[in-house]
Amino acid sequence: MSGVLAVGRPGFGGDSVVVGLSIFLALIIGLIAGGSLENLARLQIRWWPVLLVAVALQAYSVGHWATDTIGPVPVRTGAFVATHALILGVALANVRLTGVKVVVLGAASNLVALLANGGLMPVSPEARVAIGHQATVDSLAIGSVVMGSKGVVVPPEQANLWPLTDIFVLPPPFPVPAVCSIGDVLVAVGLGYLIVRTMRSRPVRTNGGSC
Numbered sequence: 681m682s683g684v685l686a687v688g689r690p691g692f693g694g695d696s697v698v699v700g701l702s703i704f705l706a707l708i709i710g711l712i713a714g715g716s717l718e719n720l721a722r723l724q725i726r727w728w729p730v731l732l733v734a735v736a737l738q739a740y741s742v743g744h745w746a747t748d749t750i751g752p753v754p755v756r757t758g759a760f761v762a763t764h765a766l767i768l769g770v771a772l773a774n775v776r777l778t779g780v781k782v783v784v785l786g787a788a789s790n791l792v793a794l795l796a797n798g799g800l801m802p803v804s805p806e807a808r809v810a811i812g813h814q815a816t817v818d819s820l821a822i823g824s825v826v827m828g829s830k831g832v833v834v835p836p837e838q839a840n841l842w843p844l845t846d847i848f849v850l851p852p853p854f855p856v857p858a859v860c861s862i863g864d865v866l867v868a869v870g871l872g873y874l875i876v877r878t879m880r881s882r883p884v885r886t887n888g889g890s891c
Contacts, residue, residue, distance in 0.1 A: 757799025
């Protein structure tokens with residue numbers, strides 16, 4: 681891998697865990713609050729094909745960190761930055777929707793953190809150990825990439841824009857232990873709010889004739 685060591689075990693990135701959990705909980709809350717999945721199906725999202733391509737490319741890139749399938753490290757980090765830029769673009773195109781302004785803020789935060797750290801998201805050795813993906817801090821080489829995520833092991837004092845990086849730990853007994861950023865949290869909150877509000881919204885009725 682062009683001299684870059686991959687550590688940890690394959691799994692889901694912290695952003696996937698947080699966003700996935702947010703969507704699941706939002707659907708449950710929306711249904712309990714009397715919302716309808718039909719309302720959600722009517723939600724019109726601009727540039728949704730671009731979003732699908734970005735998410736698919738990001739998932740493929742993350743899933744192949746431990747192989748040379750998608751080329752050298754600069755290509756991979758470039759793919760991470762590009763997919764986050766596309767996601768931010770889609771969010772901006774849909775900023776009129778409820779909650780999407782929060783998503784824009786979160787997506788922008790993640791993109792800035794990636795750009796400031798060479799296309800990868802810093803995560804501390806302590807955080808990796810806290811979620812059980814490494815036995816000891818000493819077993820982690822500084823600068824090694826983390827399998828199954830966009831993370832790179834960097835101590836807080838060496839990370840650029842540290843508050844925007846992966847600093848929030850979801851340790852066991854959380855069902856899927858993970859580390860996430862403030863950007864991930866904002867994206868999850870914005871999406872969750874959008875889902876609940878959309879499910880509980882009343883369809884716009886149009887009159888069939890004139891008086």
